[in-house]
Amino acid sequence: MAELVTKRYAKALFDVAExxxxxxAFEQEAIKISEILKKNIGFIQILGHPNIIQEEKIKLVEEAFDGNASNELVGLxxxxxxxxxxxxxxEILDEFVNMAKVAQGFLQATVTSAIPLQQEQLSKIKSNIENNTSKKIELNAVVDESIIGGMIIQVGDKVIDGSIKGKMQALKSELNNLRLA
Structure with a gap:
């Protein structure tokens, strides 16, 4: 249900922006507000507190963002x-940002590696993905030591697992299937 709620409100904001x-402009505001909320998670906790009346919560939101964001975003x-x-x-703001990027021809991609990749390596990966997809890529780099080595590249809903951990799991699965045959 959370995903449905997130997509519904993000789509409504997207439709208004279009x-x-x-x-x-809405995308930049949404990025800014999302970053502020992520840094001040207590603000959302206050807004969700059952002992604070709704009018006070609304007043907090309006005071925090009025003049710093469009009426539509504050209204949302x-x-x-x-x-x-x-x-x-x-989540709604982040989903809206993703929708906006897709509409502008961007595609999100994530590369996960066991060690931090150098900027030159990231540039080559980004360039290869852009050549294969004919889209502008926004590349995020993630370090996850549990993959042991290699890398996992996720572009949209497609995943290419070239990690040692992934290969070991595939080998384990094959061996288990051999025993059953």
Whole structure:
């Protein structure tokens, strides 16, 4: 259900942004607000506290973001408070940003490696993905020592697992299937 709520509100904001031709401006505001909320997670906890009346929560949101964000984004945040969906604020804003990037021709990609990759390596990976997808890529690098070595590349909903851990799991699965045959 959380994913449905997130997508519904993000899509509504996306539709408003497209209608008003302010997609890039809304995207930048959403990024800024999301970063602020992530750094101040206590703010969302206050908004979700059952002992604080709704009018006070709305007043907090308006004071925090009025003048720093468009009326539409502040209105969305107020609506989320009114509907008791304040815990979804960050996810909704992040989903909206993803929708905006896709609409602008960007594709999210993540490369996971056991050790930090150098900028030159990341540039080559990004370039290869862009050549294969004909899209502009926004590449995120993640370090996960548990994959032992190699890398995992995720582009949209496609995953290429070239990690040692992934290969070991595939080998284990094959050996288990051999025993059953």
């Amino acid at each position: 209608e008003k031709n302010t997609l890039e 945040l107020v609506l989320l408070v009114k509907k008791n969906r304040e815990n979804y604020m960050i």
